[in-house]
Amino acid sequence: MTVSFLILATLTIAGMAAAMGLRNLVHCVLALTLGFAGLAALYLQLGAQFVGFTQILVYVGAVAILAVFAIMMTQSAGGLTQQALSSSWVTGSIVAGAVFAVLAWAICSSAASPQILPSQPEVSVNQIGDALMHRFVLPLEIIGLLLTAALIGAVVLAMQEKREKP
């Protein structure tokens, strides 16, 4: 475990925890972008450059902006008048803590950890494009179809409904 991993992990966890814990929704999304950026840096550290930059483009760029737009359009930016936590937050926190305990126990007691560390794999965008066009071409087409359907579906869902004449 290196120092850079510790720094990035602390940054990511702090960002994510603040995103889930702050009261003001806009502050939540700002903290969320910090957490996503830390995660992208972790991907870069693991040698997955393409995934790291995709994470920055999609999550820091698109999803955060989309969430900010949703907050603005639903006028819940103030957030101080209403309570932040739901009525069942105690049960929810207990369930989340129990899930983390079970996962941590399973990870620490598993024998899956490799003893010999493989060297850093070299992955170029060229190789990824090659794999996408040969071995993974069917999932790529399906993802294209799914994204088109999601685009149309989101527009139809968010469109203003026309009032029917009585």
Place this chain on the structure above:
Amino acid sequence: MSPLTSYLLLSALLFSIGLAGALARRSAILVLIGIELMLNAANLNFIAFWRYGPNPAALTGVMFTIFSISVAAAEAAVGLGIILAVYRHAKTTDLDQMDSMKG
């Protein structure tokens, strides 16, 4: 502690934070963001297993993460569209007040 174990523990912690947010927050937008966090924790697992797995040249983990990010982006767009439609109908994003199915 091996590097793989530390990455898996970090991912489990991120998953639990997302789960706690999805279960305990009152705003529908933050519940959706919590689900996104859980998907991101799964992506980190894929990348860590790809990096420390026996065959990193096969690129399977990277590919799965790329597809997972695209599906998560589609899910976020549709989810926020649903939240906007519900807000227009119920005039609130408070999940404790959205407890009737008939409207």
